[in-house]
Amino acid sequence: MKVSKNTLRIAVALALLPHIYGQGRGGPPPTPKAAAPVDLTGYWVSVINEDWRFRMVPPAKGDYQSVPMNADGIKAADAWDPSKDEAAGEQCKYYGAAAIMRNPGILHITWQDDDTLRVEMDAGTQTRLLHFGNWKAPGGEPTWQGDSVAQWEMPRAGRGPGPPEKPKSGDLKAITTHMRAGYLRKNGVPYSANALLTEYYDVIQGVDGNPWLIVTGVVDDPTYLRTPFMTSSNFKKLPNGSEWDTTPCSARW
Amino acid sequence: MGYNSLFGEVVMEKRMTNNTALAVVSMALACGPAFAEMDLAGDWISYMHEDAMERGGGPFPVDYLGLPLNEQGRARALLYSASQIAMVERQCLYYTSVYLTGGPFGFKIWADTEPINGQTIALNISGTNDRAPIKIWMDGRPHPSKYAIHPIGGFATGIWEGDVLRVYMTHMKAGYLRRNGAPTSDQTTLTSHFIRHGDLLTVIAEIQDPVYLTEPIVISRNYRLGTNPIRPFDTPCIPGEEATRRPDTVPHYLPGKNPFIDEVSKLYNLPLEAVLGGAETLYPAYRKKLKPAYVPPEKCKSNCGYGGFTTGSSQ
Numbered sequence: 001m002k003v004s005k006n007t008l009r010i011a012v013a014l015a016l017l018p019h020i021y022g023q024g025r026g027g028p029p030p031t032p033k034a035a036a037p038v039d040l041t042g043y044w045v046s047v048i049n050e051d052w053r054f055r056m057v058p059p060a061k062g063d064y065q066s067v068p069m070n071a072d073g074i075k076a077a078d079a080w081d082p083s084k085d086e087a088a089g090e091q092c093k094y095y096g097a098a099a100i101m102r103n104p105g106i107l108h109i110t111w112q113d114d115d116t117l118r119v120e121m122d123a124g125t126q127t128r129l130l131h132f133g134n135w136k137a138p139g140g141e142p143t144w145q146g147d148s149v150a151q152w153e154m155p156r157a158g159r160g161p162g163p164p165e166k167p168k169s170g171d172l173k174a175i176t177t178h179m180r181a182g183y184l185r186k187n188g189v190p191y192s193a194n195a196l197l198t199e200y201y202d203v204i205q206g207v208d209g210n211p212w213l214i215v216t217g218v219v220d221d222p223t224y225l226r227t228p229f230m231t232s233s234n235f236k237k238l239p240n241g242s243e244w245d246t247t248p249c250s251a252r253w
Numbered sequence: 254m255g256y257n258s259l260f261g262e263v264v265m266e267k268r269m270t271n272n273t274a275l276a277v278v279s280m281a282l283a284c285g286p287a288f289a290e291m292d293l294a295g296d297w298i299s300y301m302h303e304d305a306m307e308r309g310g311g312p313f314p315v316d317y318l319g320l321p322l323n324e325q326g327r328a329r330a331l332l333y334s335a336s337q338i339a340m341v342e343r344q345c346l347y348y349t350s351v352y353l354t355g356g357p358f359g360f361k362i363w364a365d366t367e368p369i370n371g372q373t374i375a376l377n378i379s380g381t382n383d384r385a386p387i388k389i390w391m392d393g394r395p396h397p398s399k400y401a402i403h404p405i406g407g408f409a410t411g412i413w414e415g416d417v418l419r420v421y422m423t424h425m426k427a428g429y430l431r432r433n434g435a436p437t438s439d440q441t442t443l444t445s446h447f448i449r450h451g452d453l454l455t456v457i458a459e460i461q462d463p464v465y466l467t468e469p470i471v472i473s474r475n476y477r478l479g480t481n482p483i484r485p486f487d488t489p490c491i492p493g494e495e496a497t498r499r500p501d502t503v504p505h506y507l508p509g510k511n512p513f514i515d516e517v518s519k520l521y522n523l524p525l526e527a528v529l530g531g532a533e534t535l536y537p538a539y540r541k542k543l544k545p546a547y548v549p550p551e552k553c554k555s556n557c558g559y560g561g562f563t564t565g566s567s568q
Binding site for chain 1: 301544549551553
């Protein structure tokens with residue numbers, strides 16, 4: 001059998017394709033940690049350019065600006081009494097997953113293992129676990145931080161020229177359920193145990209080259225909200241954890 | 254044409270065919286999975302779940318909470334009187350492109366495309382009945398000289414970073430960060446990131462001003478893709494005489510004479526230092542300073558929200 005040189009060239013090139021493109025079809029998929037299109041790890045401090053009066057200090061009872069509460073939500077918020085929360089041991093109601101990013105504080109994000117991103121917050125000394133893959137919730141009583149299932153969102157591949165590349169952008173999407181009922185604001189603006197939290201974690205480069213983490217959160221709660229409550233919280237990357245300052249939950253501060 | 258000539262052409266054609274095949278494979282190798290940009294076109298509804306009062310009804314006359322003003326910025330803000338809006342030459346200063354995220358409105362985004370090859374030349378953000386439309390040049394053109402005119406919409410260029418649109422805007426007119434006189438200079442730059450997640454759009458605006466700010470302000474706003482069309486163009490702020498005033502005066506408060514200086518401080522039990530803004534007040538550590546003296550007002554008495562509101566943009 002006579003094989004032309006050009007045919008050989010094509011065959012060699014085709015044989016090389018899987019090697020050039022990385023894993024090929026037979027290899028195991030990368031772990032979520034290895035596949036991360038963006039580095040979320042490190043210390044991040046919240047910068048309060050927005051909603052200062054509702055975040056840096058506890059607002060007055062009855063101050064509900066911006067929150068699309070329904071009548072039941074307003075009724076529940078009007079009944080807010082921090083002393084009752086303290087008596088019930090529920091000082092952490094404003095530190096649950098649906099509100100924790102609005103608390104001024106520092107996030108410390110690390111990989112707990114190849115499939116679990118660990119998000120610690122010094123405000124209220126809370127820890128969230130964002131689970132990738134086929135993680136199954138353990139069940140049991142709802143918790144402040146609920147059950148979070150995460151996935152990377154990558155930009156769709158295009159047809160541009162050039163060698164294969166890792167995505168230049170991408171984000172983490174997390175969906176959290178099974179939360180213990182809590183507050184969207186320190187002054188008793190409620191969310192119920194039926195609430196569903198959808199979050200997007202995006203990293204951008206600031207003008208000075210310092211990364212910023214933007215956490216966009218959408219709280220769906222038909223029990224107390226007329227429409228989903230959407231906020232985005234901005235965090236600036238810190239070089240280290242020297243400013244980390246854990247504080248306990250407080251129903252009043 | 255002789256036999257050899259004809260044969261030669263056939264051989265050439267075959268070689269070309271083989272070379273074409275090789276080229277196809279080479280192209281397949283070269284066309285790696287580069288990552289594509291995101292379609293941002295559509296009508297985006299604004300949700301006022303943050304800073305609703307500042308963006309909607311308007312801020313208190315002296316409320317610079319959350320703004321990293323420097324001494325000059327603070328001093329200039331305190332000189333401001335809202336009666337300046339009666340001055341034709343100052344009437345539209347609220348509505349520079351900073352108002353994109355500082356105001357309450359949604360917007361339409363659409364592309365200008367090159368008619369032959371379909372390449373995007375520019376993206377447009379619709380104006381409101383105050384703010385002029387914004388054109389974001391996507392064709393790689395440079396920003397104009399620093400001596401060039403500052404048009405009402407500024408000058409903006411954009412690039413894709415993966416599926417995130419990064420926009421850099423310069424040449425804005427001097428104006429205001431908030432509708433209470435907190436100032437921006439004509440050296441202000443605005444760097445924005447447009448990030449789409451399904452039908453949710455987050456716009457992150459980083460405002461730098463070497464004249465009046467000690468550090469950038471970072472604001473992020475959220476929008477939902479709507480189905481009701483927003484008009485691509487509206488009438489931007491057009492100054493006109495709306496009040497009788499002496500033509501030789503500029504309404505203002507002299508230093509130390511602003512009558513509203515302690516209004517927010519008294520209403521919300523906040524230290525004046527915080528109300529007047531400053532970089533230190535933006536960070537969690539500042540809460541330690543606030544804590545010893547702060548007592549929340551017993552009950553909200555005005556501007557309480559009553560469950561908040563959502564604003565669509567139908568202009």
